[in-house]
Structures are given as C-alpha cells and as structure tokens.
Amino acid sequence: MIVPFSHVLFLGGILFLMGIFCSVTRRNLFMIVLGVEIMLNAAAIVFVGAALRWYDLEGQAFVLFVLAVAATEVSVGLAMIVYAYRRTGSVDPSTFDLLK
C-alpha cells in the first residue's frame, strides 16, 4: 500500500504545470525544450502510477516509448536550436520574428 492513485495523478499534474510554466515563461529556447521534457516526464509518472493502479503493463509500455520520443525530441530540438544559435547568436525566442 503506497498512496492512492490520486496522489500520483496530482504529482504528475504539478510537474506538468511546472513544465508548462518553464516553457511558457523562460525566454530561452533551451528552457522551452526542457519544459517539454518535464511535461513528458510528468506524463510518464502518471502512466506508471496508472499501470500500477490497473495492474496493467500497457502503461509501462507507454513510458518506454515516451522515453524514446523524448530522446528524439531533444536531439532534433537541440540540433535546431544550435543551428539557430549559430545563425542568429541568440536563443531568445523573441528574436525569431522574420515570418509575418
């Protein structure tokens, strides 16, 4: 007996909010990606909790794939950011205003 599932869900929710907070308020492309990573992690926690709740491996399998997706995300994202940084010398999202 650990905790009710609601606690896990709530923890995931808080983490998710933190992730959102990070991506929305930090004027830094890295931090945006980082925030999304936190969001994915939050989802992973909920999945694991749910898997335990239902005694179902599905949730854990989900997390497995989430990890892979997170890795992809970081690699592609960082490549773009670095590339952009080389061209513009900044990671501030507000410098990207060419398109309008």
Add this chain to the structure above:
Amino acid sequence: MQMEFAGFPYLSAILLSCLAGLLLILFIPREKQLQIKWVSAIFSGITLLLAIYLFFAYDKSRGGLQFVEKLEWIPYLGIQYFNAADGFNLPNLLLTGIVFFTGVLTMWEMRERVKEFFALYFLLVIGVYGLFMTMDLFFIFVWYDVSLIPMYLLIALWGTTRKEYAAMKLTLYLLAGSALILPAVLYLVVNSGLNTFDIVALMRPGTFTPSQQKFAFILLYLGFGILAGVWPFHTWSPVGHVAAPHAVSMVHAGVLMKIGAFGVLRVAIFLCPQGWQHWAELMALLAAVGIIYGVLAGLRQTDLKYVIGYSSVSHMGIVGLGLSTLTVDGLNGAVLQMFAHGVMTALFFSSVGYIYDRTHTKAIAELGGLSRIMPVASSYFIVAALASMGVPGLANFWAELLVLISAFRVYPVRGLLAIIALVFSALFMLRVVQQTFYGPNNEKYATLQDVTFGLGMPRMILVAILVLFGLYPSLMLDMIETASIPFINGLP
C-alpha cells in the same frame, strides 16, 4: 437512377444550349471576335426560341407543373435534378431569354477580351435559367451562386465607375444573402423529416409547424430579399448597376434581381405560407418604404445609371409589395412586374449603353440635347422612362396597377405611400429625360451617329415586348394565373 421525363426535355435543352454555347466560345480562338459574337447570338437566340416555345406550349387549361424533368442526383440526401415549368417561372424564363439575347446584341460593339466576356456571360445566364426552372432547393442554391459568381469578374473586368469596389461589394453582399438562405433551406429540409429537397414534396400543407415557418421564412425572405433589392439592403444595387458593363447591367437589373424576388416566391412563400402570412406586414412595410425611398433618393443622382439603379430599387419594391399582399392580384402583379421591369430595365441599360459608348459619359450634367442628335436612341430611353413611370400602354402599367390595387386593399397606408410614389417617379424620370435628351443641341456630341437598324435591334425587340404586353396583358396574366390561383386557394 430514377428518371422521369415527360417528353422532350425542353428545359434542360435550354441549359444545354447555353452550355454548348459556352464550350464553343471557349474553343474559338480569342482573336476571332466576330465569330464569338455570332455564336453567342445564335445560342442565346436558341434559348430565347425555346423559352418562347415553352411559353406558348404550356397548357394553361391544365395548369400545374409541366415539362417535368426529374433525375435522381444525390439520392442519399434526396436531391433531384428536378426541372419544371409553371405559371410563375415561365414569364421569368421568357424574360431571361429576352434579356440574354438582347444583351448579347447590345454588346456587339465590344472589343476587349470578348471571349472571356461572353463565356462568363453565358455562365451567368446558365445560373439564371437554372434557378428559374428548378424545383429542387439544393439546385436553387447552386444556381443562385452560379449566377452570382461570374458577376464579380464581369463587373471587375469590364466595368466602369469604381468597378472593383462595386464588384466586391455586390458579390459579398449577395453572398451574404446566400449565407441566410442555405441554413434556412437546410433547416426546412431537416425539419420536414422527408429527406428530400423537392419543393413540391415539401410544400404540402402541414409539413412544417407555424413556428418553423415563421423562423425559416424571415431568413429566406431576407436572404433572397437582398438580391431583390429590398430596402434597406438595396445599396449594392445602384453601385453594381453603375459599375457593370451594359449587358451585365441588363442581366443584373433585368434578371438577377428577379431571381431574388422569385426566390422569395418559390422558396419562402411556397414552403412557408404561414410564415408568409405572419411576416407579410413587414414585407409590405419594407417594400413601400423601398418604393418611395428609391424614387426620392434617385432624384439627386447625377449618373444616368445610378438613376436607373434607384428606379430599380423602387420597382422591385413594387414586386415586394405585390408579394406581400397575400392575394391573387398581388401575386399576379408581382410576377408581371418582374417581367415588365426586367424588360424595361434591360431597355434602359441597353440604350444607356449605346449612349455611353458614343459619348463616354454617364454624367447627366454633361449630356443634354441628345434627342436632336440621336432621336432614335433617345426615344428608346424615353420609352423605358415612360414604362418606368407606369404609363398605360406599356407592360409595367398593368403590373403596378394590380399591385397597387391589391396593396391598397390590404394595407391602405402602405399602399397609399406606394401610390404617392408614382408622382415622384414621374418627376424623377422626366427630369432625367429632360436633362439628358432635351435642351439645346450639344456641340460636343454633334458629330455622333444615331443608332443604326442593326444596333438598334435589341432595343427594338425590348420596346416591342413592352408594348405587346402593355396592350395585351392577358397573354401574360392568364399564364401567371394558372399558378397563382391554385396556390392562393391551396393556402391554409
């Protein structure tokens, strides 16, 4: 697919000959302008002949729908290709034929992008013909839009005063009308529970509850009413008339505005008779205001086409007033007025077209004294002006007579307002005639030629039709009555 054709499909033949004309025009190289014009004239003439044939072949003693053509189109939604002729649409088909044909002749002298012009013109007319002959709500909507869209290019490309503004305004304005029509049509179809767009099936009494009818009617009325130039949604009409090239103005004012009124009749009134009865007071009010307003606002206009535009607003008010009376006479008058006004406006624009092509101005102040220089051309305009004033002997008189009588009977005050407008319409038209055609010889235009026989032909035809139906209105009224009397008698 289930088909039902009672004999040769004359109605579809009209559409097909338009289509054939259109395709043929597309395949003629653009340099061969004369050929394009001849093809246009021939094919529009064919449609006119077909329309005339239908008009006289219609069995008045039997009445009802004739020349029915039915073809399942989208069975899943109950959409049919369903054409038929009755006393309401035959006058309009005839009108379309006349205006179409004379419009082609009126544009005989054009030089610029002839091919595109006639192609679009044919497209426009296909929509108009289609709308008048169809008995399926879906197709009504389709034809409505088909007839509107070419207008944009026709006006924007070949127009004159503020053409792009006018074209855009007109198109958007009228499509705004369709934005009311489509939901209302769908609303009716869905609420009927019949899964059909067939007007005949839907107009059976008891299909819709009174509250549904009231709701749908006002939307349909406003939607089609915009196209019919119902006050206060008329402002597109003068602007559009002014900007459009002559033939387009002819079709536009002569036929397209009728589509609006016809839509009110065919869709709104047919399907929602109780809604009609409920809203008739409002219709009458708007119509009466439109009648007098159009005339008075027109008094101050300085552009010949603006003047005609405002007179159209006023005359379409008469149609609206007729439709609002809930009587046989009112309906007869309204339909007759559609026809008469169509021919008259076509004549107006056709003669203005001739004058404009020569003098290159439509400003009344710059014209004057034309009657001496081009007496024939002027007299065409004057005949139109007389028709517009409701002078006896021309078709418009009877229409106005019937409408005003029935309106006065049903709505005395509004009817009176409309009758009083007759004085101002005389003032209005005579003033224009005086300033444009009378007065001393205008040196500027002294060298201009009067209209030749060939070029005058379209106007001659229009005048002849006005006079024919002015002297012998029964020809038309007997036809309309075959539809209006059963309809009114069938009302709950």
Add this chain to the structure above:
Amino acid sequence: MTFFTFIFFLLAIIIVVSTGLAITRRNLVHAIIYLVFSFLGSAMLFYLLGAPLLAAFEVIIYAGAIMVLFLFIVMSVKVDSSEEKMFPFSQLAPTALFGFIYIIIGVVVVVKAPGSYAILETAVATPKDLGHYTLASHWLSVEIVSLLLLIALIGVLCLGQNKKGKTEDKT
C-alpha cells in the same frame, strides 16, 4: 502512513523541489543539474511504483543521455544566459493566473474522479514481463519508433551539416 507512503511523499518533494529549482535557474547548467535530480527522483518513484526497468531507463536515458546531451550542448555553445529576461511580466502574469486555475481544476479533477482513491498496492512488473509484453503487443510501435529515431538522425544530419560539417547528433 506506511513506509511506502512516506517514500512516495519524500520522492514527490524531491521531484517537485528540484524541478522547481531547475526551472527558475538563470544558469542553464544549474538548471540541468537540478533537473537531473528531478529525473533521478522520478526514476526512484518508478521503482517504487513497480517499474524497475523503467526506473533504470529513466536513469540511463533521461537523467543520463538526454540531460548529458543537454549539458554538453549548452556548454559547447556557451550561451550567455545572463542577458535572458527572466519571467517577463507579460508571460508570467497570465501563466500564474491560469496556473492557479489549473491547480484548482487539477484538485477538482483528482478529487472528483471516481476510483482515483484506489490505493496502489505494491507490485512489480519484471523487466522480462514488460519486455515480453511490449514486443508481443506493440512491436509495430517499436518499429515505428525505430523509424522515428532514424528520421531524427537524418534530420539532425541535414540540419547540422552546414559549412563546417560539425554534427551534434544523438540517437
């Protein structure tokens, strides 16, 4: 309150606090380090919740590979984050406001959801079970993920392969 409960709360606090610290650091390196702690906490939480394999992966991939990659990049491009405008008001204020609403909604959702009070009992999914399950019922997804990683590889190659041909790829 059982021991596991205690552990859960402990881990929860670790995770939340370290994440909170991570997202408020101006210095990116610090932020990443804090985040590594957060992910380590998550890994332990996974373990607690009966997913040892995931816990291991979390450590290896998340806390390990991903964060190290982050760190590597951040250090290599030497972003001067001192100029960063931390939490500009125009972004902070609405986020804070709606974050607050979010929390309220979250509480309500968690409270109202029927069955969310189901107590989680300890159980363990062995790596073998999980691996078996995953490959048995999701091998299509595995294939897709492999394709995804391939695409990422190609993408990074394309993006990185500019003038100097320097690559910062990672699969």
Add this chain to the structure above:
Amino acid sequence: MMHWMLISPELYYLTAAFWLLVACMTGPPKPKRDYFTALSLSAVGVIISLASVTLQGILFSQTYRIDLFAQVFKVMLASGLFLVVCICTELNGIRERYQRELYLLLFVCTLAMMMLVSSVHLLNIYISLELSSYSLYILVALRKQRDMGLEAGIKYFLIGIFASALMLFGIAMLYGATRVSHIEDLIQVLPGLVDNPAVIIGLLLTLSGFFFKLAVFPFHLWAPDVYQGASNQVTAYIATASKVAAIAILLRLIALTGDGSVYLVHVMVVLSIISMTIGNLAALVEQDLKRLLAYSTIAHAGYVLIGILSMNDAGYSGAVFYALSLLVMKFAAFLVVVQVAGDGRNLRIEQLAGLHRRSPVLALTLMISAFSLAGIPPTIGFTGKFLVFAAAMQRGYFTLVLIAMINVVISLYYYLLVIRAAYLLEPREEPADVRISPALKSLSIAMTCLMVVGGIFPHYLIELARAAVRGLM
C-alpha cells in the same frame, strides 16, 4: 501470406523509403533522376493503395485496423504524395543536396500517416503521429532560404512538441482513469464516465494532438509561419496530405467516443467557430499567398470540425468528403503557387498580376480552386461544405451553420482578391511567361475538372465516403 498483404501499402512505402535512404547515401544527387524515381515510386504507391482498398482485417494484437475507412484515406494520402511529388520538378526551394532527403522524408511521413489512419491503439496513434510530425519538422527546416525555414521549423517544432506533450498527458489521464488504451474500448466505457472530469479532460487533451495536426484553434498558431517559412512543395504537402490524415484520425476517435459527451461537442463547437472566424479574418489582410492559404487552412479546419462534431453518419461522411475536397482544392492552389513562384521563393498576391495572360490554364485553376475553397457551387468545395452543414443541421446546430455561412462570405473576400490579382491586375513590368510543362498543364486541367466535376456529380464520391464511414462504426 494474407496477413502481410493487408498492409501492403505500408510495406510498399517502407520499402520505397529504404530505397530512397539507400539512394541518399550513394553518389551525388541527380535531381532529374531522383525526381523520376520518386515520381514513379509514388505513382506505384497510388496503384497499390487503390488495389488494396477493399482489404479488411485487424492486425498486430488488435492495434491496427484495416478497413475501408482507413484504406480510403490511404488512397488519399498516396495520391496526395503523388501529387506533391509531381510538382517537385523544380525544387528551387530546397537545397540541392537535400533533395533526396526531401523525397525520403515525404515517403516516411506518408507512411506514418497511413499507419496513423489505421491505428486504433493510442500508443500506435501517438507514435505514428510523432513520426509524421518529426518528418515534417525536418522538411520545413530544409528550406533553402534558411532563416525562414529554420524559424518556421523551430516554431513548428516547439508548438508541436508542446501539443504532443499535452496529448500524451491526456492519454495518461485517460488511461489512468479508465484503463483504456485501445480506442475501440472507449465506446464501451465512456457512456458511464461522461461526468468524470479526468476522462473527459483527458480525452480533450488527447484530441489536442490531432487539433494541432489539423491546425484547429488554439493549436493553429504554427500554421501561418510554417506555411510561409517552408518551401512551397512542403507547404503543399502539409496543407493536403497531413490535413487528410488528421481528419481521419480525429474522425476515428470521435466516432468511437460517440456523442456521449455534450461537453466535448460544445468544446468542438467553440473551437470550430473560433477557428474559422480567426482564420478567415486574419486572411483578409494577408499579402503572402502561402500565409493566406495557411489562414484558409485554419478556417477549413473549423468547417471540418462541424462535420465531426455533428457525430452522425452524415457528418462523418461529410468530413470524409471534405477531406477529399480539401486535398484536391488545396493541391490545385499550391500547384499554381509552385508554378508561378518558379524560383522557389514565396509568392505575394500582387505577383500573380497578369497571370491570365502569362498562363491562362494556371489562372483558371487558381480561380476554380479559390472558388472551391470558398465553397461556391458547383465546385467540390461547396459539396463538402454542404454535406457538413446539412449534417450539423440534422443535429439542430442552426446557429453554427449560420456562423459558418457568414464565414464563407467573409472568406470569399480574400479569395476574390486572389482572383482579382490573377485576372485584373496588370503587372508593372512585364514578367516572363510562366513556363509550365505539358504534363503539369494537363495535371492542372485535370485538377480543375476534378473540382468542377466533383462538385456537379458528387454522388459516387459521397457514396464512397458513406461506405468508408460505415466501416468506421
């Protein structure tokens, strides 16, 4: 083996992708040869998809479903790919070195979308969605005008991962509350849980991933920048195939949840109205043609949602039809854009000036597609709208239909501006004639005919859409 035959289109595209991958790694790029390779591969793909359209089956431990619905969409996707490859003759918008990667990514993306439309398991859906998204992120960034491509790529990417994170969290909530991961189970458990906020909000968040794909408010914010920033062909692909796939998966999900939740319907109504309204309004002042089309895409997403949220047969089949019509008319528009902007740059509306003389065929195609996009009969776009609106009316959403119609009117304004530019404006200095190969010319005529004929005789297409939807339920 029958089992493998069922997924022959997917297998084919996988093979083709590997072929291209191998090609990428061997030898210097030869644009002409690559083009024809890709063209023939995609053409064969269309044939294979067509051939396998009647297949049915459930594969991969119930996570993958082959039914008429999926197969029809696969045909659409395959044709979308084929069409986009067709207009890749002059890939001036892409760095030459990466042109083969472009084809590769397009094929992979198509494959991912095909899997997406067949998936019935949330995990599969999620992963396929990611795969297609990632291919697109990279495609967008491949633009020759690097600043634009990069910026668009970053924006697309960031919003994309944000949305996918939301979606993932939604799936987690859904799973946590119901243990459902297989969407066909949803229909069993959902009726009892419509009051459970975790389920419904989870479902909403799950949908957000698809909303992102479809560019529905508020997930539409990437669209203008990406359309503008990506190279013309890629934009064409995003606007056509990618939308089709999004509609398909959204349909599948919504069809299975049934009309259990009033709340979801309301949410979709709101999103639909806002999407079409802001899409159309923003497009009014847009000068960049691609950006304008992006806004129009947003508006169309709103219209499609009407069909989906009607949650009845008519609505679903309407949405399927709409997807098809979107494919055709958007492609036709982009065909013109690509051809007129021969240098691979973006096209401003005034650059269309005099198009009617420079290339009458393209001008006509543009006009018809603009009218079709605006929903003017007798074009295929009108039929799609009509079906969707009729379905909504069956549910009594009168106001929604009215608002949508008003939007149609608003949208006509900017479509008319485009037509005006093509037909009315005269260029200041005479630009060169638009060179267009006979093949593309006939393609453009074919598209025009398809739009018109599909509008006049929509019967068979509608029946097809209905059959597809029957397979869905």
Add this chain to the structure above:
Amino acid sequence: MAVLWSKDVTLLAAVAATLAPFASFVLIMVFTRSHPRLSAGLSLSAAGISLICALALLAGHWDMPEPIQYSGNWLASGDIHIPFGYLLDPVSLLMLAVVAVIGFLILVYSLGYMAGDPGFARYYALMSLFLWAMMCLALSPTMFQLYVFWELVGLSSYFLIGFWYEKFSASQAGKKAFIMTRAGDVAMFVGVILVLLNLGNLNILDMDNPSIAGRIPQNLLTLSALLIFGGIIGKSAQFPLLTWLPDAMQGPTPVSALLHSSTMVAAGVYLFERLFPFFSLSPHAMAAGLAIGTISMLLASTMAMVSRDIKEIWAYSTISQLGFMLMGLDAGSFFSGAFHLTTHAAFKALLFLCAGVFIHKFATNDIFELGEKGSRNLRVPMVCTVIAAGALAGLPPLSGFFSKELILAGLAGLANPLWLAAALLGVFLTAYYAFRPIFIVLFPHHSTSSQKASSASPDSGHEDAHDQAAYRLMAIPLLILAGMTLLLGFFQYPLQDFLKYQYAYLGIPADRHYGWLPYVASFLAFGGVGVAWVEFGRPGAARVGFVERIPILFRLFSERWYLDHLYRYLLERVVDKGLSHIFAQNDNKVIDGSIDGLGHGTVESGRIIAFLHTGMIQYRLLAIFVVMVLLSLYFFF
C-alpha cells in the same frame, strides 16, 4: 372578344373612330417618320375618318333612350376584371363629336402652322395619339379604361407641350404639366380603387346608378368622390393645381388650342359629367367642387387681367371657364356644364388658333407688340378673335352667352347667393380680361402699324408666297370655328333635347329661368367690356389697367398668387433638398456607410488577428495553455 367582331355598324363606327388615329400614330412612328407630307396625310385622313364616324354616330343616335355598351375582356386577374369597350350615350357621343371636329380642324390648321418644322411628322404622330387617347377616354365604359386613357392624354400632352424640346422652358413646361396632373391622378387613382374595393367593379353605368349609395357607406362615397375630383382638379387645372396650364402654352399654338378646348383640360370636366350622378350623391363633394371651381375661376381671372402674353391670357381664361363649368355642374345643373363645355371648345379653339396666326406672323406673344406690329391688318383672325372674345365674355348673342347664362341660372337656384355673386363677378372680370387684349391689339398706341408691318415683311419676304398659302390654309378652320361660335348658342334646345335621356333617372329638375338674369349678366359683361374700353380702347387711353395701379395686387396677380413659388419651394426645399437629400445621404452615409463600416471593421479586425499571429513563440504556447485551461474550466459549468 367575340363582340368586337360582330357586324354591328355602331360598333364598327366607334371602333373606326377610335382606332384610326392610333393606327396613324403607329404608322407614322414606325414607318413614315422621315416623310412629313405622307405623315400629315395619314394623320389627317385618320382624323377625317374619326370625324365622319363621330358625326355619323351622333346623327345615328340622336334619340337614344338607353346607353349602348360594348365590352370585351382586356385583363382579368383574380377579382380584378378590366374590360375594354365602348359606352355610347349622349354625353360621350357629344364629347366624341366635339373632339373629332375640333381635332380635325386643328390638324388642318397645323398644316400651315407647322409647315417646315423639323419635327413635322412627329407632331402629327403625337397629335394622332392625343386624339386617340381623348376619344377612347370619351367612350370609356369603365373607370379603368378611362383612367388608362386619362394617363395617355396626359402623356401625349406632355410630349406636345414639350414639343420644341430644345427650348428649356418648353420641356420644363411639359414636365410640369405631366407631374402636376399626375399629382391629381394619384388622388383619382386612390378614389377609383376605393370605389372598386367597395363596389366590386368600375363600370361607369354602375357608378352612376343611384343605388350605389346603398352599397357604399356615405363617408366613403364622399371620400372617393373627393379623390376623383382631385383628378379633375389636376387635369382641368383647377385650384390649387392650376399653374401648369399657363406654362403649357410653350407648346405649338395648335397644341394649345387642342389642349385648351377639347382634349386635355376638357377631360376633367368631361369626367365630372360622366360621373355626374355619382358626384351628386355626395353633397359635400359637390360643395367642395363648387368652391374649387369658384376659386379657380376668380383666381384665373385676376391673373388674366395683368398678363401681357396673349396665349397666357387665353390660358387663364380657360381655367376660369373650366371653373365656370364646374360651378355649373356642381350646382347640380348638368346641362349647363355640358353645354358650356361644347361652346367653350369652339370659341377657345378659335381664340388660340387666331393667336397662333398672329404669333406665326409676328413671332411674338406680347399683346402690345402684336398691336404695334399691326395685327389688326390680318382681318380674318382679328375678326374671329373679336367674335370668340365676345363669346368668352358672354356677350349676347354669341354662344358663350347662352351657356354661361345657363350656369348662372343653375347657381341662382342655390340657397346661398354667394355663389351667384361670385359667378357674376366672374362674368364681369371675364369680359374685362377678354377685351383688354383685344383693345390693346386693335388700337395700338403708336398707330404706325403699316410701317411696322412693312419693316417686318422684308424679313420674311421671300417666304411670302408660302406664307400666303399657309395663311389661307389656316384661315379655313378659323372661319368654320367662328361660324360655330356664332351659331352654337342657338342650338341650345336641340342639344338639350339630345341630352335629355342622359341621367334622366336622376330626375334633375329643369333649370328654372330667371327672367332678370340674362339682363344682369349681359349688363355685367358689357360693363366689363366697357371698362376695358375705357382703360385701353378709347383713344388716348392710359393703357394701364386698374389692377396695375395697385402694385401689390399687380405683383400678386402676375406672379400667379405665388402658387408657383410655393410649388417650387416645396419641390426644391422639401423634396429635393429635404427628402431626397436626406434619403440620398442616408443611403450613402448610413446604410452604405454601415455596410462599408462593417466591411472595414471586419478587415481591421482581420489585421489585428493577423498581427496576433506574428507574436513570439511563447505567447503562442501561452495561448494554448490558457485556452486549454479555460476549456477545462468550462467542463465544470
């Protein structure tokens, strides 16, 4: 329709009489526009046919106890049936004959008068139209048909008044005539509809049936009678719509002659005759009519007293004589009105035709100039003018005397003596203004007429021969008309006999004779002539009328009691600058403005929204977050 094909001679005659002018109108307009002689020939022969038929009809139906009616269906719509046909009874036959005779004579006269005009063919076409409309009007069996031709009469008069359209004033006058009569017509139209709605049809015989009183409520009857009377006011140029008639002299003089004598303005009075029983059912309408007739008569007389334009004077005299007729009719004396209409037709046509000769010769309308240029040398017209003016003034034994006397007798029968007094005043004024121009022309101040004439002749010397021919051509109708003016008075009893069956059922009491009345009337008439003589005729007269000595009155009279100013003010200020301006502005600013505003607003909001889509990436993420939170929040409501 079948009826129309019957071999009924009467019907054929009626059809021929009415159709011939129309046929000539159509033929001229369509075919012979460019052949003046042919056109004139067509028109004349048509008028001749009409004349013969009309006279034949008149002769053939001298004793007609019952009206003959023919009708065929013209238009039927719902419950509105509009037949087309002929109603032959004494009144209509008399009117037909008058129109035919005068019309024919004027057409003959025009051969000379209009010779050489570029619009010669058009002139004859329009005249034919005019005659056709008037004849059909006269024979109309229903108010509908009457209304139709009523309008056509107005229309053709519009064209004829504005015949010389290069002259601004001419086209202006035509327009004015049409619109002012239109104003009356509208009232009439409403009145007709009222009758239709209550009676169910518009058959004139039904309307004239006294039983109508039981079928229409009295107040409605009065209302419709008054409204129909409005039409008469417009057409017959009665107060307050009288100002168009003096302006209408802008048309060619023969047109004025036709217009003033037997067609346009007579139509109003004819309508009154036609509906006499109908009107007499409503005493209020009769009283109103009487008042309006009286006012018009007096007003027009005062205006005529100060005018210098010969045609204008005769035009005013028309108004005043029409006023007389209406007074007579309204007083209940049917025959007096009809008789005066007939006699008036003759002498008024004569007056105008004579004036036409002067004008044709001397190219001026001013009586003083005419006098100085030597009009008196033109014997035939001068004599004829004097005869006609005498008839106008009511001098015995000219025709005017008899008819006017009858009217006075009718008025004397009324309870209120005021009407008679007014009429007698009118008689005096008429005589005065009729002879004022006569004396001015006849006795020019500087009696150097011969020099003037000779100085005038070289201008047109080469046209002398032509002029002479034209003059002779014009003289024939003058003489015929003069003869009629002289003799018509003695046909009072035959005419009365002819009309005896008309409205016999009303039981109109025979006019009482007042033995003193002829004497008083003649005395006043001679008195008027005498005053005119004193002021203008006698050698060394000051040639200044007594009115001109009172400037205010003079101004008032010569400005037509400021009625025109009032109308112009109303038209310019209220209609043009008022309503029209407001409506046009409303159209531009309010309706169009709001539509355009809506459009601009939409585009502007589009601009804002498009701008929002260029925001920084994080704002977009924020937007997603916010919207999702809000949507989730919505779940709980």
